Amino acid sequence: MSNIVLYMSPGSCARVSAIVLEELGLEFESRVVRFMKGEHKQPQYKLNNPKGKVPALVYNDQALTENVAIITYLNKLHGKLLPETGNELDSAKQIADLCFCNSTLHPLVTRIRMPSFFAGDENAKRVQDIAINAMDEFFHLIDDRLSHQDWWYKEQYSAMDAYLYWCFWRVQGAGYHVDKFPNYCEHAKKMEQRPAVQRAIARDEQAAKLLESEGLLFKPKPIKG
Ligand SMILES: N[C@@H](CCC(=O)N[C@@H](CS)C(=O)NCC(=O)O)C(=O)O
Structure with a gap:
């Protein structure tokens, strides 16, 4: 065991x-x-x-x-799992990045994927629309950052990429159009090539x-x- x-x-x-x-x-x-x-x-x-x-x-x-x-x-x-920083502030910034996935993206993922869970069937569409709108801002931020680098931390793959990948994958096919974010789409493809x-x-x-x-x-x- x-x-x-x-x-x-x-x-x-x-x-x-x-x-x-x-x-x-x-x-x-x-x-x-x-x-x-x-x-x-x-x-x-x-x-x-x-x-x-x-x-x-x-x-x-x-x-x-x-x-x-x-x-x-x-x-x-x-x-x-995370790039070595050598200083407390940059290490704290890495935690901030992970918290962004955990506390900002993840709740929106859930509202896009299962809005009825929060607001009942009659309000589900409205909740989903609001969450999609809010998510767009953050997906643009991620997509922009990935436009000039392979991974969140430039050439160093990290746990942050794993978290971003799950958020992306989870909203795909749940009423959220990921095609507007070509760099994020490319990132997901690269993730799926990793053994x-x-x-x-x-x-x-x-x-x-x-x-x-x-x-x-x-x-x-x-x-x-
Ligand atoms: N912040 C938590 C989120 C955990 C979470 O929301 N997990 C969901 C699955 S993605 C869950 O267990 N949902 C079951 C429920 O809420 O009943 C973490 O990172 O572990």
């Missing part, structure tokens, strides 16, 4: 943690959390993540939640197949209007 376990659900932001674990070449077990059965709200699961969300990383029997914390911790232990990213996606696909076979694969409702 592995001493690293990632609690995940297919398609969720746990993919960010899966990518960084794969990039580090760490052996880990991914354990599927069945949202449709409410497993994430059960006391047993909440021992690992009291917020009832994925991901939860159990590393040498210690649980850690939140993608930003997981990335920061793994980077402290193993390096390689570690392919392995993380394969884990997701395997988990999705398992849930499908159990009749427990979550599919967001179509949005009316």
Whole structure:
């Protein structure tokens, strides 16, 4: 049994943690959390993540939640996930970048993908439209930055690219037109050529197949209007 376990659900932001674990070449077990059965709200699961969300990383029997914390911790232990800065301010700016994905982009991703969850079916379209409008500003910012460099931190691939990739991938096909952002599209293609990213996606696909076979694969409702 592995001493690293990632609690995940297919398609969720746990993919960010899966990518960084794969990039580090760490052996880990991914354990599927069945949202449709409410497993994430059960006391047993909440021992690992009291917020009832994925991901939860159990590393040498210690649980850690939140993608930003997981990335920061793994980077402290193993390096390689963020460029070395040599000063506190630039390191804090890297945390700010990860928080941008976590606290600004991710909530908009969710409102674009499953607006009914927040506002009911009757208001879903309006919520989605507002979120799309807000997301455009940030996707333009990302697209501009990627217009003159391969990765968020110029030539150095990092966990920030993994996070940006998940946000991009998740809104694709959810009513959000990514074609207006050619550099971000190119970035996603480059991500999908990385073996570690392919392995993380394969884990997701395997988990999705398992849930499908159990009749427990979550599919967001179509949005009316
Ligand atoms: N800030 C958290 C976000 C976690 C999160 O929202 N996870 C979603 C999946 S993408 C979840 O578990 N949703 C289940 C629910 O809210 O019921 C992190 O980075 O770990």
